[in-house]
Amino acid sequence: MSVGNIYNYFPSKINLAKSAIRFASGILASSLQDINKKNIPAREKIELFVQDYLEIIQHSPEVIEFFLRVYLANRDLFEENEDGGFQLAEAFVKEVEELIQYGIRNYEFRKSQDFFVSFSVLTGILGAFTFLSGENVLDRDVSSYKKEISDAIYKGLS
Template identity: 45%
Template sequence: MKIAEKKALKRESIIQTALQLFSSKGFHKTTIPDIAKKLHMSVGNLYNYFSSKDILAKEIIKYTSNVLGEEIREVNMLEISAREKIRKIVALYFRMAERHPERIEYFLRVYLANREVFNDGCEGMTCVSGFVTEIMIFFDDGVSSGELRDQDFFSAFGLFMGYLGGMVFLKGEEMLTKDIGQYTDDISLNIYAALKA
């Protein structure tokens, strides 16, 4: 394995580990030594990869946004109706909430809750554009095919992502009576009913 590849793998494992710690313990309560310790690496070496905790936090949001964006992108590339795409996006989102709850927890509990950390460098959509772009493409395709109603981007975006985020939040609070995946059909239908032309 080449050095560059090794370094990339190491970088990703730092992100994964930090993501878990930030999501479970909270951003402020997690320190760089905590992360280094869990990875069995020296604090000094970790700083070679990320020069501050804030920078690491920003890289994590970009990373999770890109992972989610990639999955939605695959849905966007399918030759299926907007209704079916909604079903697939909801399903993949909930699957992520089950398999990698830390990714969504991070978004809800770290990214949205600690704006002072992200204001410089992650303004607006700069760090989440990986997935926001794919949602834009989904909307654009749906409206141009005539299946979805034309409306303001944010009114549609808020409905879609706010709804999904809310459900994952309820799951995190252990309020849901069923597995989140079992809500997929109803929620897909609700979103479709709200967005259709």
């Protein structure tokens, strides 16, 4: 089903966009929340989350791809909101913040980091691989990039 057809099942474009954002970010938040509960180094938490994320885009790519396509195609719907729709992904944002704070408390990540830069280090790399995987341009299976992606995120935060 295309994004255009699914609009028919929602009262408005904004309702569809909000539902897509809440659904996808809820899946990611749940995964990261389980990982954040573990008493392991931040590096391992990143590796586990990257593994979960790559499994999602490999086995259920529509979850993340649909979120990105709906959100990006409808940015105008969020222009009036002060947070640009950020609050809809609040549970995921909170779990990313917890991961970053954990890494700082355990001296694995730099102490003086801007949250939004740190957030984009994590989500930017993962979003790029979502796109590359969806476009079928990767040289190998997306899951085989787990270590390289995890290392890049860890280095970006440490």
